[in-house]
Amino acid sequence: MKILIIGTGYVGATTAMVFAESGWQVTGLDIDEAKIERLRQGHLHFHEPGLEELIDKHVRSGRLLFTTDKETAIAGHDIIFICVGTPSRPDGSADLRYIQQVAADIGHWMNGYKLVVTKSTVPVGTQERVTAWIEAAQRQPHLFDVASNPEFLREGKAVEDALRPDRIVIGTDSARATEQLLTLYQSFQCPRIITTPRTAELIKYASNAFLATKISYMNELAKLCDEFKINVNAVAEGMGLDPRIGPSFLQAGLGYGGSCFPKDVSELVMTAREQDVHLHILEQVMEVNRTQYAYLLDKARLRLGDFANKNIAILGLAFKPDTDDIREAPATRMIHDLLLEQANVSLFDPVATLPAHASYGAVTECSSAEEAIRDADAVILCTEWAAFEQLDWESLKGLMRQLNFFDGRNMMDARKMREIGFYYQGIGNDY
Incomplete structure (x- = not known):
């Protein structure tokens, strides 16, 4: 399985690292050219102890790539993780504009079955909205699943939490998605909650x-x-x-x-x-x-x-x-x-x-x-x-x-x- 991480901020960069460390081929996708160029050189755009060294290690090995090419990246990967920001609006509610844009991009460029996994922190019911946004953007019908797989990372301790999580939560109604995500996380020794x-x-x-x-x-x-x-x-x-x-x-x-x-x-x-x-x-x-x-x-x-x-x-x-x-x-x-x-x-x-x-x-x-x-x-x-x-x-x-x-x-x-x-x-x- 080839894994695409959309969004290369704190959650996205850490997620990309941990899957590369687990032996998977991973690509990080972002629209920020400067950010992607830094990551291609093995450098982070934020401070997180130990993460830059692991990013650099897997960039050098070729297991971790970074790109701004949406079409090629979405078409060429089996599992797509959404790791973009969900900032709060002035009233305190979640702003899902970046999630919606990513969903639309996936729908537009998908060329076959995709497992789309929301890693970003999102309100209850967002999985259903992502499904609808992808369907609305499809140019021709393709099967896909949308699962929820929230992150539990502490800033300053992200590497430790990512490599040795205390639990993995998988939210999906699809047996196919469940099987793929369990395979993806097969090397992790911690409780898995399927819900x-x-x-x-x-x-x-x-x-x-x-x-x-x-x-x-x-x-x-x-x-x-x-x-x-x-x-x-x-x-x-x-x-x-x-x-x-x-x-x-x-x-x-x-x-x-x-x-x-x-x-x-x-x-x-x-x-x-x-x-x-x-x-x-x-x-x-x-x-x-x-x-x-x-x-x-x-x-x-x-x-x-x-x-x-x-x-x-x-x-x-x-x-x-x-x-x-x-x-x-x-x-x-x-x-x-x-x-x-x-x-x-x-x-x-x-x-x-x-x-x-x-x-x-x-x-x-x-x-x-x-x-x-x-x-x-x-x-x-x-x-x-x-x-x-x-x-x-x-x-x-x-x-x-x-x-x-x-x-x-x-x-x-x-x-x-x-x-x-x-x-x-x-x-x-x-x-």
Whole structure:
């Protein structure tokens, strides 16, 4: 079987890599000439640890090819994975325009039976819409199946998750499609769930929404811990030992961000509303996350009086470590508010950078943490990059104007930071 991956972003590039690594012949298709040329040279257009090396390996071996030729690619491949983006519209619903365009292209250029697999995160019922879009675009009738095969990749851990998945979900009503997909995944040692397309689509949304709920729950609990002078990390440890709860996603902080959780939660809420169902818990999860960054900012404001003409150093821009993704990152909201209050903002992130946008023009992007904190009245840590914990803060404190440290990820040792002279505040972990 020859596999075509349409869309070579984060999901598409990772999917192409993992099938090439499994021994299949894979082609990546994208309309972006510059992106395709970089991939042909074995280079990624985004940061993901370990992925570029594997892409380069399979490009060199000839097992992984990249093209912009829709007609040849669609006609020449047996299985086609749709991996294009599904951004949220302003109302929070999923924008399926790219999915629809790909479906139309497949219908137009197909020359025989094709198995079309939706890997992108899509609302319940999208498999049926893709089927209709392909049929409408066909120039002559050809048999095809459309299956759902959602991805469960963590940014920063995509290679590990792709090569050693904890489950494979296949949503299809076709025995032929089921057989082909099981063959495709035959080398993977993990549970396989064979279900309906609608169920597979909902599994993806339900999984991410549940994890987002755990995060917002702990962020709410951290505020109560502050009032009682209880360390939320100790509470999380005690909770996480219960196997029904588990330790993952119990870390209080500034809230979730990135390309998945914010989008998927809002799209699930909108999907429910379209069915006259209100997911009240998830609506509150979104509200808690929207305002969580301001909780730490309020602490800093109380300490400093106000931010006008204060030098504020932001450490970390990406929504999480090991990625350059700043979509919905709490740091961007933090910076926006600081600028509105006339603060002087300096920023350092090991990988991520601000977009070339006028609203960020007053921010000084620095090449090191040392440069960012020089003459700072306060440091606000927004991303838990390991490098920040490893800094010699005893030595670095001499660079600062005032020794105020606000830890948005509860990363630092509060006792140690205070011992070396810092005024330290985290989120529910100061005790």
